[in-house]
Amino acid sequence: MELTGADIVIQSLKAEGVEFVFGYPGGAVLHIYDAFYKQEDVQHILVRHEQGATHAADGYARATGKAGVVLVTSGPGATNAVTGIATAYMDSIPMVVITGQVPKHLIGNDAFQEVDSVGITRPVVKHNFLIEDVKDIATTFKKAFYIATTGRPGPVVIDIPKDVTAERCEFNYPSEIKMRSYNPTVKGHIGQIKRATELLVSAERPMVYTGGGVILGDAAEQLTTLTRKLGYPITNTLMGLGAYPANDRQFVGMLGMHGTYEANMGMHQCDVLLAVGARFDDRVTGNLEKFCPDAKIIHIDVDPSSISKNVKVDIPIVGHVAQVLDNFLKVLDETGMEPNTSALEKWWAQIEEWRSQDCLKYDSASELIKPQYVIEQLHELTKGDAFVTSDVGQHQMWAAQYYGFNKPRRWINSGGLGTMGFGMPAAIGVQLAYPDETVVCITGEASIQMCIQELSTCKQYGLPIKVICLNNGYMGMVRQWQEFFYEKRYAMSYFDALPDFVALTESYGHSGIQITRPADVRGALEEALARKDELVFLDFITDKTENVYPMIPAGAGLNEMILV
Amino acid sequence: MRHIISILLENESGALSRVAGLFSARAYNIESLSVAPTDDPSLSRMTIVTTGTDEIIEQINKQLNKLVDVVKLMDMTADVHIERELMLIKVNATDGERDEVKRLVDIFHGSVIDVTDTTYTIEITGNGDKLNAFMEALSSISILEVVRSGLIGISRGDKAFG
Numbered sequence: 001m002e003l004t005g006a007d008i009v010i011q012s013l014k015a016e017g018v019e020f021v022f023g024y025p026g027g028a029v030l031h032i033y034d035a036f037y038k039q040e041d042v043q044h045i046l047v048r049h050e051q052g053a054t055h056a057a058d059g060y061a062r063a064t065g066k067a068g069v070v071l072v073t074s075g076p077g078a079t080n081a082v083t084g085i086a087t088a089y090m091d092s093i094p095m096v097v098i099t100g101q102v103p104k105h106l107i108g109n110d111a112f113q114e115v116d117s118v119g120i121t122r123p124v125v126k127h128n129f130l131i132e133d134v135k136d137i138a139t140t141f142k143k144a145f146y147i148a149t150t151g152r153p154g155p156v157v158i159d160i161p162k163d164v165t166a167e168r169c170e171f172n173y174p175s176e177i178k179m180r181s182y183n184p185t186v187k188g189h190i191g192q193i194k195r196a197t198e199l200l201v202s203a204e205r206p207m208v209y210t211g212g213g214v215i216l217g218d219a220a221e222q223l224t225t226l227t228r229k230l231g232y233p234i235t236n237t238l239m240g241l242g243a244y245p246a247n248d249r250q251f252v253g254m255l256g257m258h259g260t261y262e263a264n265m266g267m268h269q270c271d272v273l274l275a276v277g278a279r280f281d282d283r284v285t286g287n288l289e290k291f292c293p294d295a296k297i298i299h300i301d302v303d304p305s306s307i308s309k310n311v312k313v314d315i316p317i318v319g320h321v322a323q324v325l326d327n328f329l330k331v332l333d334e335t336g337m338e339p340n341t342s343a344l345e346k347w348w349a350q351i352e353e354w355r356s357q358d359c360l361k362y363d364s365a366s367e368l369i370k371p372q373y374v375i376e377q378l379h380e381l382t383k384g385d386a387f388v389t390s391d392v393g394q395h396q397m398w399a400a401q402y403y404g405f406n407k408p409r410r411w412i413n414s415g416g417l418g419t420m421g422f423g424m425p426a427a428i429g430v431q432l433a434y435p436d437e438t439v440v441c442i443t444g445e446a447s448i449q450m451c452i453q454e455l456s457t458c459k460q461y462g463l464p465i466k467v468i469c470l471n472n473g474y475m476g477m478v479r480q481w482q483e484f485f486y487e488k489r490y491a492m493s494y495f496d497a498l499p500d501f502v503a504l505t506e507s508y509g510h511s512g513i514q515i516t517r518p519a520d521v522r523g524a525l526e527e528a529l530a531r532k533d534e535l536v537f538l539d540f541i542t543d544k545t546e547n548v549y550p551m552i553p554a555g556a557g558l559n560e561m562i563l564v
Numbered sequence: 565m566r567h568i569i570s571i572l573l574e575n576e577s578g579a580l581s582r583v584a585g586l587f588s589a590r591a592y593n594i595e596s597l598s599v600a601p602t603d604d605p606s607l608s609r610m611t612i613v614t615t616g617t618d619e620i621i622e623q624i625n626k627q628l629n630k631l632v633d634v635v636k637l638m639d640m641t642a643d644v645h646i647e648r649e650l651m652l653i654k655v656n657a658t659d660g661e662r663d664e665v666k667r668l669v670d671i672f673h674g675s676v677i678d679v680t681d682t683t684y685t686i687e688i689t690g691n692g693d694k695l696n697a698f699m700e701a702l703s704s705i706s707i708l709e710v711v712r713s714g715l716i717g718i719s720r721g722d723k724a725f726g
């Protein structure tokens with residue numbers, strides 16, 4: 001039977017097993033919306049802004065590992081989606097974004113709501129397509145999902161002119177796709193893996209440093225087994241939290257700009273570094289010239305271009321992290337190689353000494369609510385198992401430092417692009433994927449206002465997200481930099497016209513609580529978490545002057561932290 | 565160092581802009597870029613001349629390989645290879661200059677492909693150095709217009725890239 005292009009779009013999504021499409025209608029996609037209306041297989045979630053659609057799909061993808069799907073109209077629909085596409089791109093999140101386009105004969109004509117969506121998104125996608133023939137829709141969708149979810153994942157944009165969605169053809173969804181120009185299956189070189197294992201066990205001061213690639217590659221289990229077997233200290237990047245249980249003694253915390261003293265000192269003094277699914281980002285390495293001066297480096301990554309990009313490594317291994325780590329375990333088993341335990345004992349003594357500095361301590365006797373305390377209490381009440389999304393700023397760093405993630409895919413934040421406005425819509429995607437789980441959005445009073453309209457989406461779909469706003473009345477992270485590096489000239493980092501968040505939340509049909517005293521923090525969290533069926537907005541009025549410590553200033557090495 | 569990178573690329577709309585966009589977004593140099601379809605109409609062959617440190621060249625190769633439209637890539641620099649570029653050049657040629665220009669064209673194995681009372685249009689091929697040398701040799705002649713195709717290259721011997 002012949003179907004219209006719009007029906008083929010829906011059938012293709014169905015064939016890919018898509019549960020949700022996050023979108024917003026408009027002229028160029030009305031045929032597709034009409035096709036949505038006539039079916040019940042794929043659920044459409046109506047957001048309030050296209051940026052929200054992309055972040056919601058992104059949150060869904062981060063929590064589930066499946067591709068998030070977005071549908072927006074041409075022109076402003078597509079441009080509004082760009083921030084979310086770039087956010088997904090920077091963190092390698094699988095996503096398929098369908099953008100409507102003006103009819104083919106108008107392309108290039110400056111037609112109403114025309115933008116060159118393929119051109120605008122090109123630098124922030126893994127790949128993109130313009131479909132010019134209805135017969136190409138099915139194969140293009142197959143390719144798009146294949147590209148988005150394999151190798152190093154990323155967003156793929158499919159631009160479809162309106163007339164193509166009205167044309168008809170036979171629908172045949174390809175069961176398999178091969179592309180001569182794209183072959184993501186890479187196996188780690190076994191010789192390299194053997195050499196690396198030898199180097200690894202010879203270490204006297206080893207360090208395991210892992211990033212978002214371990215989460216994306218579903219390799220947390222292998223990583224945990226290997227790290228436990230070796231008995232080595234392990235640190236995670238901001239994107240890698242949850243890959244190794246935070247409550248385990250071998251975990252030394254996050255590293256980098258706001259990493260722990262023990263993680264950063266350990267990095268600085270290690271003699272062998274095992275980097276897994278991490279990309280030596282500038283927020284992690286600090287000054288490259290001072291980075292890991294004594295270390296031989298092993299780097300495992302699925303993307304060859306991540307290897308030796310910023311830091312020259314000694315043993316590169318290109319491959320899927322899970323498979324490569326499995327091979328490490330196999331080599332260890334087969335050869336019976338063992339780590340140098342006496343050296344390791346000395347190394348751990350050194351690490352424990354660093355750890356005893358207690359670099360994350362804060363004034364717990366304060367009369368004011370300390371943001372760190374709020375996160376610690378949340379951790380206790382949710383046992384480190386909640387899904388936590390965040391926005392960008394100090395609250396994000398405190399969430400990363402104090403929540404203590406024990407499982408992968410629970411910590412959902414914009415690391416690469418650092419997109420304020422991400423947290424609330426991302427929580428929507430996570431809560432839809434896991435309706436019975438606790439989903440918390442940790443945010444700041446500035447960030448939340450960037451996508452606050454999505455509170456309306458939460459109402460429409462009955463999403464019981466818990467919003468934890470650490471309200472310090474400042475763009476706190478900006479204020480912190482101005483305090484440290486601009487002699488306290490607080491240019492534009494202060495809001496003197498904040499909304500009443502409780503009233504605002506109520507006007508969206510939810511409830512809100514403002515908390516001003518430390519003694520009320522735990523009770524408010526308990527109450528919010530107990531209200532399983534509703535969204536609760538907790539507005540914590542926190543100490544305005546609190547800073548994120550430790551901190552590595554720009555240009556410094558990892559051993560040159562500012563401590564509390 | 566200067567590198568010549570040959571790429572087989574899907575002959576799709578937008579493929580060229582992906583390559584060009586990669587170079588500008590990552591601030592890599594392009595000295596020249598030439599592209600045209602091959603014997604297989606679904607493929608284009610692109611030759612890029614670029615410069616950079618070893619690390620940058622390594623990244624350029626890896627980043628190009630990552631583009632979904634790139635089917636195959638070869639850095640020709642290390643191999644024995646042949647480089648060619650085509651130049652069309654229009655010069656003033658009046659009176660005594662006409663003989664002088666003609667002589668130079670012969671020395672450089674070029675040819676005059678169009679003539680007016682006052683001008684010659686010359687075609688010349690070779691590697692970049694030869695074309696530069698030819699322009700230098702013309703220093704006393706006034707050059708009206710220069711068009712260069714950008715470099716293309718192919719490896720020597722029976723080894724074929726494709």
Ligand SMILES: Cc1ncc(C[n+]2csc(CCOP(=O)(O)OP(=O)(O)O)c2C)c(N)n1
Nearest residue numbers: 393394395418420444445446447475476477
């Ligand atoms: C879209 C966007 N614009 C600007 C910034 C720069 N920026 C980073 S943190 C920050 C302040 C965030 O303030 P808030 O949400 O209140 O969080 P806090 O730091 O106070 O916890 C700003 C403006 C950004 N990351 N994203």
